[in-house]
Amino acid sequence: HAVRPTPTKLAMATIDPNLRSAPERGAFSGRAIVTGSVLSLFLACAAPYGNMVIRGSYMALDFSTPGAIFLFFLLVGPLNGLVRVVHSAWSLTRSELLVVYAMMITASAIPTMGLSEYLLTITTAAQYFATPENDWASLIGAHVPPWVVPQSATAIQWFYEGKPQEVSLPWQPWIEPLCYWALFAISLYLVMISLMVVLRRQWIERERLLFPIVQVPLQMVHQDEEGRNTFWRSPVMWIGFALPAIVSSLNGLHAYYNTVPDVELVSTIPILRDTTSILFRLSFPMVGFSYLINLDIALSLWLFNLLAKITHGSMGILGVASSEKLGIYGAASKPILAHYGQGAFLVLVMFGLWLARDHLHDVWRKAVHGDERVDDSGEIMSYRAALICLVGGCASMAAWLIAAGMPPWAALVLLALALAVFVGLTRVVVESGVAAVTSPLIAASTLVSAVGSSALGPAGMVGLAYTHVWSGDIRTFVMASCMHSLKLSEGMGRNVRPLLWTLLLAILISLISSICMILYLAYEYGGINLNGWFFGGGARAPFDYIAAKLATPTEANVGGWIHTVLGGVLMGGLMMARHHLLWWPLHPIGFPVSMIWLMDQLWFSIFIAWLCKSLIVKYGGPALFLRARPFFLGLIIGQFASAGAWLAIDALTGMTDNVVFWI
Numbered sequence: 001h002a003v004r005p006t007p008t009k010l011a012m013a014t015i016d017p018n019l020r021s022a023p024e025r026g027a028f029s030g031r032a033i034v035t036g037s038v039l040s041l042f043l044a045c046a047a048p049y050g051n052m053v054i055r056g057s058y059m060a061l062d063f064s065t066p067g068a069i070f071l072f073f074l075l076v077g078p079l080n081g082l083v084r085v086v087h088s089a090w091s092l093t094r095s096e097l098l099v100v101y102a103m104m105i106t107a108s109a110i111p112t113m114g115l116s117e118y119l120l121t122i123t124t125a126a127q128y129f130a131t132p133e134n135d136w137a138s139l140i141g142a143h144v145p146p147w148v149v150p151q152s153a154t155a156i157q158w159f160y161e162g163k164p165q166e167v168s169l170p171w172q173p174w175i176e177p178l179c180y181w182a183l184f185a186i187s188l189y190l191v192m193i194s195l196m197v198v199l200r201r202q203w204i205e206r207e208r209l210l211f212p213i214v215q216v217p218l219q220m221v222h223q224d225e226e227g228r229n230t231f232w233r234s235p236v237m238w239i240g241f242a243l244p245a246i247v248s249s250l251n252g253l254h255a256y257y258n259t260v261p262d263v264e265l266v267s268t269i270p271i272l273r274d275t276t277s278i279l280f281r282l283s284f285p286m287v288g289f290s291y292l293i294n295l296d297i298a299l300s301l302w303l304f305n306l307l308a309k310i311t312h313g314s315m316g317i318l319g320v321a322s323s324e325k326l327g328i329y330g331a332a333s334k335p336i337l338a339h340y341g342q343g344a345f346l347v348l349v350m351f352g353l354w355l356a357r358d359h360l361h362d363v364w365r366k367a368v369h370g371d372e373r374v375d376d377s378g379e380i381m382s383y384r385a386a387l388i389c390l391v392g393g394c395a396s397m398a399a400w401l402i403a404a405g406m407p408p409w410a411a412l413v414l415l416a417l418a419l420a421v422f423v424g425l426t427r428v429v430v431e432s433g434v435a436a437v438t439s440p441l442i443a444a445s446t447l448v449s450a451v452g453s454s455a456l457g458p459a460g461m462v463g464l465a466y467t468h469v470w471s472g473d474i475r476t477f478v479m480a481s482c483m484h485s486l487k488l489s490e491g492m493g494r495n496v497r498p499l500l501w502t503l504l505l506a507i508l509i510s511l512i513s514s515i516c517m518i519l520y521l522a523y524e525y526g527g528i529n530l531n532g533w534f535f536g537g538g539a540r541a542p543f544d545y546i547a548a549k550l551a552t553p554t555e556a557n558v559g560g561w562i563h564t565v566l567g568g569v570l571m572g573g574l575m576m577a578r579h580h581l582l583w584w585p586l587h588p589i590g591f592p593v594s595m596i597w598l599m600d601q602l603w604f605s606i607f608i609a610w611l612c613k614s615l616i617v618k619y620g621g622p623a624l625f626l627r628a629r630p631f632f633l634g635l636i637i638g639q640f641a642s643a644g645a646w647l648a649i650d651a652l653t654g655m656t657d658n659v660v661f662w663i
Contacts, residue, residue, distance in 0.1 A: 027095035028498040035092065036103030036502065037509055039075070043067050043104060044510040045517045046647075047111040052521050052530035054650050057643035057661040060108040062475050064285055064435035064636075066661065068104035069216060070644035073637055075100065076220050077232060094221045095492050101217045102485035102499065103506040109481045110507065111514035117534045119181060119469050120518050121527065123149045124156045125539035126465070139550045140543055143462040145404050147180050159519075160535060162526030169523050178515065181469075184400045188470060189507055191393035192479035193500070194386040195423060197379050198363050200486045202356040203430065211487045212292035212433030216636055218488070231630065240634025241641070244284040248642035248660040252649070255658040272313030278306070283605040283663055288636035289433040290609030291629070295617070297432050298610035300590030305603040308337060308595040324557055326445045327545045329473055330438045330596050337595040339449075339560045341440030343567030344592040349424045351575050363387075380489065380500040405463035410447065410456055414464070417443035418471040424592070426480045430487075432589050434606075436475060436598050436663050443471050445545075449560040453549035461546050468542035475598075478507065601663055 026032075047060035047067060059067030076097060084091035092100065110116055126144060130136035150156055152173035163169065203209050219231050231237060247263045254262035265282040290298050312334055315321065326332035331341055353360070366374035367383040376383045394415060401411035421439045428437055441449075444464050453461055485503060489496040521527075527535035574588035593599055609632070616624050643661035650658050 026093070027099050027492040028502065029096055032092060032096035032099045033103075033502060033505070035075075035096075036100040037505060039071050039100065040103050040107035040506045040509045041513050043071065043107050044111045044514040047108065048117060048514055048518045048521065049651075050647050051112060051117075052518070052527075052534075053525065053656075054647060055531065055657045055659075056647045056650050057659050058112070059640075059643065059647065060112050060114075060476070062436040062663070063429045063480050064213060064289070064640075065105045065108045065476075065481070066285075066640040066643055068101065068108050069637065069640045071104060072097075072101050072217055072220065073641050073644075094223060097221050098217070098488045098491050099499070099502060102488050103502055105481045105484055106478060106503050106506040107510035109476045109478045110510040111517075112476075112534075113473055114476045114478070115185060115470060116511070116514040116518055117531075118473065118538065120159070120515065120522070121534050121539035122466065122469050122472075122542060123177060123181070124159055126543050127153065127156050128160050129540055129543070134547060135551075136543060136547060139458075139547050140462055140465070143405060143459045145463075147176060148404060148466060149177055150174055159522050160527045162529070163523045169520065171519075174519065180400075182511070184397060185470070185511060186507075187393040187396040187400070189478050189504075190389045191397070191419070192422065192477070193482050193503065194381070194390040194393065195419070196426070196479060196482045196486060197381055197386040198360070198383070198390070199356065199423075200379065200483070202359045203427075203483070204487060204490075206359065207355070209427075209431045210293060210433070211430050211484065212289050213429065213435060214484045214487050215292050216288075216633055218491070219630075219633055220637075231633075234630040236627065237630035237634040237637075240288075240631035241638035242634075244635055244639035245642045247284075248639065248646065252642075252646040252658055252660045255655060256653075272310070273317055275316030276309055276313035278309060279600050280604045281601050281663070282608070283602060284635040284639040285661075286435060286602050286605035286663075287609045287612075288632040288634075289435055290606045291613050291632035293431075293433045294587070295610060295614060296585060297587045297589060298606055298613070299585065300587040301432060301434065301593075301599070302590075302603040302607040302610065303586070304590040304594035305599045309600070312337060312595070322559060324449065324560060325545070325548060326441060326449060328541050329442045329445070331440045332445060333597075334595055335560070336563050338440045339563035340567030340570070341592050341595045342446055343564035343569075344571035344588075345424050345439055346420060346564075347568040347571040347575070348427065348589070348592055349420045351572070352423075352427060378494075378496065380486065380496050380503075401463060401467070404466060405459035407456065407460050410451075410460055410464075414443050414447050414467060414471075417446050418467070421471070421474070422477060422479045425474070425477075426483055428589060428593060429480050430483055434593065434599075434602065436602060437593055438473070438475055438596055438598060440592065440596055442468075442474070444468060444542075448549060448554070449557045452553070452555040452557070454553040454555055458550055461550055465542040465546040472542060473538065598663070 043060060050056055051058055051061075057066070059070065075092075080091050080097070108114075126136055126140045127149065130141060150173040152170065155170040155173040158164075158167075158170065204211075221229070222231055223229055247265070250260060251262045253260040267280045268277045269280070270277045290301075315336070320336070322335035324335040326335055326338060331338040362371075362374045363383045363386075365371040366376055367387040370384075374383070379386070381389070397415055398408070398411045401414065402408050406414070421443055425437060425439055428434060444467055447464070448456070448461075456464060482503060485499065489499050492499065521530060522535075571588060571591055574586065574591055577584045578586075578588050613625070616628055620628075639661055646658060646660050650656065
């Protein structure tokens with residue numbers, strides 16, 4: 001089978017050259033685990049507090065993990081530096097710092113959109129928002145398994161509206177449903193980790209994907225041949241740092257003093273008879289991440305998005321449209337393009353597995369037959385353990401979904417679709433560096449479109465609604481954080497098996513503490529007074545979609561099947577061109593995500609990075625590319641550090657809704 005030639009020297013320049021160098025001993029020391037646990041706990045509690053009470057910049061919403069980078073910036077820079085001055089032996093070593101960062105990015109994938117805020121709000125929304133007008137009580141309520149949701153109407157009402165001051169927090173109604181949900185969540189996370197263990201060698205060692213997002217922490221702890229960290233002494237980096245810091249400070253001060261001018265970073269231009277518009281948003285972190293990727297990937301990301309915009313507008317002029325209702329996630333508002341994208345997305349996953357077939361065969365021989373010629377000592381768990389966790393976790397999740405009301409065949413198909421989406425998105429993130437991305441369609445919408453709501457029945461559709469907790473608005477999830485952690489593990493020494501337990505510890509800390517924090521804040525202040533999305537539109541969305549399908553049952557959408565197949569064929573053609581035509585300028589990875597709304601927000605920043613890198617490489621070569629790289633890394637760190645600083649300031653002053661960073 002053909003694999004794309006190994007990366008160019010320019011591409012390899014984005015990878016820390018000393019990643020495989022002998023690290024300091026004791027990466028998984030007690031102080032590293034304690035530090036990572038404390039910071040994971042802080043992230044899990046601070047993220048919900050930040051977007052519910054302060055309602056400032058989101059620090060744990062996307063794959064960029066701004067909160068983790070902000071805390072790592074403080075830890076590596078002033079805190080660890082101060083400790084090193086006082087007593088050098090007490091400071092954390094490079095490998096210990098990487099362990100801490102791996103725990104933080106894993107923990108940050110859970111508190112908000114990753115799981116917790118959706119878990120608590122979606123499981124109570126059908127009861128709280130039920131009215132005689134929407135008839136949810138008969139359409140939905142009659143089919144809700146009692147063990148999935150709290151059974152106290154008073155506890156649910158207080159969750160949204162706040163409890164009386166003299167009453168203690170009602171924990172009891174939550175214990176049973178949260179225990180059942182914890183069983184599902186742990187199974188899901190074990191499956192995610194196992195899949196990444198299976199694919200790690202293929203993606204990191206064979207295909208040598210770039211992992212642009214982890215270049216930030218790697219450069220922050222990078223040491224030269226003399227053991228010095230030159231990154232923090234780079235004036236170029238601090239110039240890049242200053243740019244978003246100044247802009248964010250002006251916007252932050254504007255919330256306090258309206259005489260201070262704010263800097264507008266967003267503009268739109270209507271095109272094609274106002275059928276659509278092109279959005280220009282400058283995202284400093286996205287410019288920084290996009291500078292680290294290959295030029296053909298960056299070109300495909302912004303160009304395919306513009307082509308999707310033009311296609312959508314042209315279809316509007318010609319009156320070509322679909323009335324299919326697919327929900328609100330991804331590209332669901334553009335059903336035809338959404339199906340094209342989903343077909344392309346599934347082909348991306350299947351083609352990747354086909355390229356990995358030799359490696360997957362090695363994994364099977366090692367896991368099942370114990371073939372000594374296959375070495376899995378460099379993995380965080382053996383291939384046999386990974387296969388057991390994968391099969392056992394999938395069986396556990398399937399049983400859970402069936403008990404929740406879904407037909408067995410539907411539960412299995414949904415799991416396959418959801419895992420394909422998770423793997424595909426993880427591939428997009430680690431290869432293209434797109435820090436905010438979703439799939440064109442979520443698994444639930446894909447299933448309903450493919451077979452119709454009639455095939456699932458009322459109980460199956462209601463059970464499907466609750467899958468939105470973990471597979472709906474998936475802008476971050478543990479699988480991507482796990483793969484980034486596996487990349488970082490190359491700097492943690494030869495024995496990386498302890499990393500599995502540190503990741504599981506971070507998951508456990510984040511899951512428990514974030515749920516407790518959200519429950520406390522909701523009962524103390526009233527959820528509907530805190531965050532309008534998580535306690536409003538985001539909680540209602542699954543049931544609005546399901547109720548419409550129950551009120552008017554649908555059959556399999558033939559048009560959706562056709563557009564999905566056509567999207568897959570087009571994606572296959574792009575992949576064949578990529579692998580067989582050396583002159584082909586476009587990378588296929590840009591097509592499956594070209595039509596989602598997040599790419600509408602990010603394309604301009606990717607374009608700026610692509611233009612800058614093209615000019616730098618053309619006129620300065622790899623040497624100038626390397627010299628300019630700290631500037632673009634500074635854009636990322638400066639934005640996240642400023643956002644974290646303003647959250648801290650707002651928490652002290654009581655200011656709310658002061659958002660200096662969103663995407």
